[in-house]
Amino acid sequence: MSAKVFIDGEVGTTGLQIRDRLVNREDITLISLPEDRRKDAAARADAFAQADVAILCLPDDASREAAVICETLPTRLIDASTAHRINPNWVYGFPELAAGQRAAIAGAKLVSNPGCYSTCAIALLRPLTDAGLISSDADLSIFGISGYTGGGKAMIAEYEKGETTGNFIYATPQHHKHMPEVMHYGKVAKSPIFVPSVGQYAQGMIVQIPLHTSRAVELHAALTAHYAGSQFVNVRPLDQAQARENPQAFNTTNQLELAVLGDAADGRVVLSAILDNLGKGASGAAVQNLNIMLGLDDAAGL
Known part of the structure; x- marks a missing residue:
C-alpha cells in the first residue's frame, strides 16, 4: 500500500525538486491541489488530513501556521523552512548527525529538514x-x-x-x-x-x-x-x-x-x-527523511 504525501508549496524550488523525486514512485501517492486552490485554507486542511506525511516547502511564518493546522491531525510533517530547526519538539532531519538520530527521525511526527x-x-x-x-x-x-x-x-x-x-x-x-x-x-x-x-x-x-x-x-x-x-x-x-x-x-x-x-x-x-x-542540501534530504519515516530504504528515489 502506497503512502500518501502532500507537498505544501510544491511549485517552489524545493517543492518541485521533491515532487520530481517522488512522482514516479509506486510506493508514494502524491496529493496535489489545483493552482486556484493552493492558498485555500480549507483545501489545504483537507489535503493535510488525507496525507500520511506532509512536506512543508513554505516561508517560515506559513510553515508555523501549517504546523498549527496539523496539531490535531495524525499527519506527520517534514518542514523544509527555517521555522522549526532548533525547536526541541521537532527532530532535526540530518540522519548522520549522531548515534540514534536516524531512529529518532524514523519515530518522529515532526521533522525539521536542515539548511x-x-x-x-x-x-x-x-x-x-x-x-x-x-x-x-x-x-x-x-x-x-x-x-x-x-x-x-x-x-x-x-x-x-x-x-x-x-x-x-x-x-x-x-x-x-x-x-x-x-x-x-x-x-x-x-x-x-x-x-x-x-x-x-x-x-x-x-x-x-x-x-x-x-x-x-x-x-x-x-x-x-x-x-x-x-x-x-x-x-x-x-x-x-x-x-x-x-x-x-x-x-x-x-x-x-x-x-x-x-x-x-x-x-x-x-x-x-x-x-x-538542491540534493543533500534540501530536496534530497527531505526525500531521505521521508523514506526513513515510512520505513523504506533511505535511497529510494535518490
Whole structure:
C-alpha cells in the first residue's frame, strides 16, 4: 500500500525538486491541489488530513501556521523552512548527525529538514566537537559558495534572465538564518563568522572551515570514524586531499563529501564539504527523511 504525501508549496524550488523525486514512485501517492486552490485554507486542511506525511516547502511564518493546522491531525510533517530547526519538539532531519538520530527521525511526527549551508558546516563540526578536537568556544570562520538556485525562484529568474551576473558575497552583517542551527547541532557556543557567496552557476555548494592546527590526521580519523558505513556521506582519503575543489562535483545526487585539506606541518588546515544545494542540501534530504519515516530504504528515489 502506497503512502500518501502532500507537498505544501510544491511549485517552489524545493517543492518541485521533491515532487520530481517522488512522482514516479509506486510506493508514494502524491496529493496535489489545483493552482486556484493552493492558498485555500480549507483545501489545504483537507489535503493535510488525507496525507500520511506532509512536506512543508513554505516561508517560515506559513510553515508555523501549517504546523498549527496539523496539531490535531495524525499527519506527520517534514518542514523544509527555517521555522522549526532548533525547536526541541521537532527532530532535526540530518540522519548522520549522531548515534540514534536516524531512529529518532524514523519515530518522529515532526521533522525539521536542515539548511544547505548548515548541513555542510554541521557535518564537519559535530564529529570534531564531540571528539574534543574543536572546542565549543573556538573562534571559527566559515566560508561558502552556492549556486544561484539556493536563492529561490526570484534569484533564479534574475540569473536566467541575465539581470544578475557574476559572483557576490552576502550576509555580511553576520545574521544569517542558518547560524542558530549550526551552533546548536555543531555544538559551538560562539557564533562563527560566516561569509557565504553566490556563484554564477545553477547548483552545487562548497563550505570550508579554516583551522590553525597540526592535527589533520586526527581530524580526518574522527570524521572517517563518524561516517563509516554512511550511504550518503563520505570522507575523502587524506592522500587525495589536495585535489581541485569543485562545488558542482555532486550535482543531481544526495551525496555529501568531506575532506581535510591544507598543510598540517605548517599548522594550517581547511575542512571542506561539498554537496548539491538542491540534493543533500534540501530536496534530497527531505526525500531521505521521508523514506526513513515510512520505513523504506533511505535511497529510494535518490
